[in-house]
Amino acid sequence: xxxxxxxxxxxxxLRGFCHARDGHGVVELIESMNLSRTEWNELRDQSFIRxxxxxxxxxxxxxxx
Numbered sequence: 001x002x003x004x005x006x007x008x009x010x011x012x013x014l015r016g017f018c019h020a021r022d023g024h025g026v027v028e029l030i031e032s033m034n035l036s037r038t039e040w041n042e043l044r045d046q047s048f049i050r051x052x053x054x055x056x057x058x059x060x061x062x063x064x065x
Contacts, residue, residue: 019032025056026053026057027056027057030057030060037061037064040057040061044058
């Protein structure tokens with residue numbers, strides 16, 4: 001992984017941290033990211049995503065159907 005990509009990843013992590021610190025939930029986060037359902041399907045089985053968070057995002061997408 002190159003230095004630019006590592007810096008981009010660090011920025012994304014800090015943005016997510018600040019978002020949560022300001023009291024926003026995961027649904028507000030994915031909406032602010034404009035995360036698509038296709039993108040979510042690619043990410044949903046990552047080990048760092050807790051089951052409760054996965055369920056909340058899945059419910060969000062189910063409600064959008």
